[in-house]
Amino acid sequence: MEGLFFYAFSGFAVIGALALVAFKNPVSSAMSMVASFLGLAALFISLNAYFVGIIQILVYAGAIMVLFVFIIMLLDLKAEERKTKYNPLFLVGGVFIPLVFLIQLCGILPHVPNAEPEPLHLKESARYFYDQEKEASKEEQSEIHKSLSKGDLPDVNLIGLTMFGHKGDNETIKTPGYNFPLQIVGVLLLVATVGVVALSLRKKTTGEPEPGDPDSRPEP
Amino acid sequence: MASLQEYLFVSGLLFAIGLAGVLVRRNIIVIFMCLELMLSAANLTLVAFSRFNTGPDGLPDYNGQVLVFFIITVAAAEVAVGLAIIVALYRARQTVDVEDLTSMRG
Numbered sequence: 001m002e003g004l005f006f007y008a009f010s011g012f013a014v015i016g017a018l019a020l021v022a023f024k025n026p027v028s029s030a031m032s033m034v035a036s037f038l039g040l041a042a043l044f045i046s047l048n049a050y051f052v053g054i055i056q057i058l059v060y061a062g063a064i065m066v067l068f069v070f071i072i073m074l075l076d077l078k079a080e081e082r083k084t085k086y087n088p089l090f091l092v093g094g095v096f097i098p099l100v101f102l103i104q105l106c107g108i109l110p111h112v113p114n115a116e117p118e119p120l121h122l123k124e125s126a127r128y129f130y131d132q133e134k135e136a137s138k139e140e141q142s143e144i145h146k147s148l149s150k151g152d153l154p155d156v157n158l159i160g161l162t163m164f165g166h167k168g169d170n171e172t173i174k175t176p177g178y179n180f181p182l183q184i185v186g187v188l189l190l191v192a193t194v195g196v197v198a199l200s201l202r203k204k205t206t207g208e209p210e211p212g213d214p215d216s217r218p219e220p
Numbered sequence: 221m222a223s224l225q226e227y228l229f230v231s232g233l234l235f236a237i238g239l240a241g242v243l244v245r246r247n248i249i250v251i252f253m254c255l256e257l258m259l260s261a262a263n264l265t266l267v268a269f270s271r272f273n274t275g276p277d278g279l280p281d282y283n284g285q286v287l288v289f290f291i292i293t294v295a296a297a298e299v300a301v302g303l304a305i306i307v308a309l310y311r312a313r314q315t316v317d318v319e320d321l322t323s324m325r326g
Contacts, residue, residue, distance in 0.1 A: 006222040010230040017234050017257055021241035026249055033253045036234070040260050043230070046221070047271040048280060052263070052288050059292050060260065064299050071303045072249060075310050087319075094243035098236035105232040114225045117272050125278045155282075159289065162282040178286055185293050192297035199304040 006046060013039030026072045030065060037061045048120065051156045122148050227268035234261035248309070248316045252302055259295050263288045 016036030023029045037060040044053035126148035144161065147154035163178045234257060241254030270284030310316060 002221045006226065010226075013230065014233055014237070017237040017241075020250070020253060020257065021237060021245065026247055029250050029253060033257065036257060037260060040234070040264060043227070043264060044267050047227070047267050049267045049271065049285055049288075052267055052285050052292075055289065055292055056260070056263075059296055060256070064256065064296065067299055067303055068249065068253060071307060075307070075316065077247070077249070077316060090246075091244055094240045097243060098240040101239065102232065102236050105229065105236075109225050109229060112225050112228060114223050115272070116221055116223055118274050118278075120274070120280075121278050128277045153279075155280075155285070158279065158282050159285055163286050163289070175283065181290065185290055188294065189297055192301050196300050196304040199301070199308050 002046065006043070009039045009042040009046070011039075012036075013043065026077050027069065030068045030072065033068070034061045034065050037065075047117075048153060049155065050153070051159055120153060122151050122153060224268060224272045228265060231261045231264040231268065234258075234264070246318050248306055248318050248321075251318065252299075252306070256295060256299065259291060263291055266291075 013036050016032045016034075016039055019032035020029050020036060023032060037056060041053040041056040041061070044050075044056055126145055142157075144154050144157045147157070162175045163182065165175050166177060238254045238258035238261060241257070242251050245251050245254065266284045266288050270282065270288075271280045273281045273284075275281055306316065309321070313321065315321070
């Protein structure tokens with residue numbers, strides 16, 4: 001049954017990706033990108049990565065798709081019309097290079113262990129966590145231990161523990177410590193925000209609208 | 221459940237389709253969407269390795285999923301900056317066709 005879902009959702013993702021490349025209209029491309037990302041999110045959830053799957057839906061299929069559609073509508077793009085001369089070299093390269101990549105992939109894949117994933121024994125993991133916490137002489141049981149002993153996989157808490165935990169906190173968590181990278185990413189987001197504002201600011205014109213400005217086109 | 225090979229193959233297939241789109245398409249916004257698809261395909265590889273690499277506690281290796289989290293954050297920032305550049309480009313040139321943008325051709 002799970003195998004059936006895997007094939008269904010991976011087919012969904014691949015067909016969405018093909019439609020993204022094939023559609024001429026950019027809005028249709030954006031919609032098929034959403035389909036592809038929803039399929040990918042389902043694959044994440046089938047890999048017990050619930051948090052990543054939900055984030056994929058929220059960020060990619062939600063925010064990023066809206067941004068793309070907004071820009072397409074803002075620029076008022078039409079479906080690209082075929083010009084008389086289209087360099088066929090691009091088409092040959094665009095088919096040939098990914099094909100070479102796929103052949104390389106098929107050459108490497110037989111060397112990957114072709115095992116089913118080990119089923120998650122949550123009760124045993126809970127016992128393991130309990131032992132670790134008893135060694136660290138904590139009075140309260142952690143949220144992770146409680147969820148695990150109930151048979152749930154608390155992957156949000158586990159990702160949080162991996163991201164914010166210190167190396168010595170818990171022997172079960174193999175974390176190199178992500179506090180510093182997290183702050184760097186915060187700075188990156190700040191720089192991106194400032195950069196976007198700086199990019200889209202218009203130079204102060206002296207009343208005369210720029211010729212190429214889509215917002216200042218004369219009304220027909 | 222499906223095996224690691226199948227997940228890696230789907231991921232590679234999506235990456236190859238995205239690469240083909242980047243090379244074939246001429247609309248710069250569609251090229252950008254194909255780039256996002258390639259990033260997501262790489263995420264699938266990371267999550268698959270995370271799930272198939274269970275530690276001594278019998279849980280997936282969550283370092284891979286933390287990396288996915290960082291990649292999604294960077295991708296969101298990248299989309300914001302990239303689309304701002306595209307809008308600025310459109311203001312300057314009134315086109316999003318990469319074949320019309322030849323001023324840097326040697």
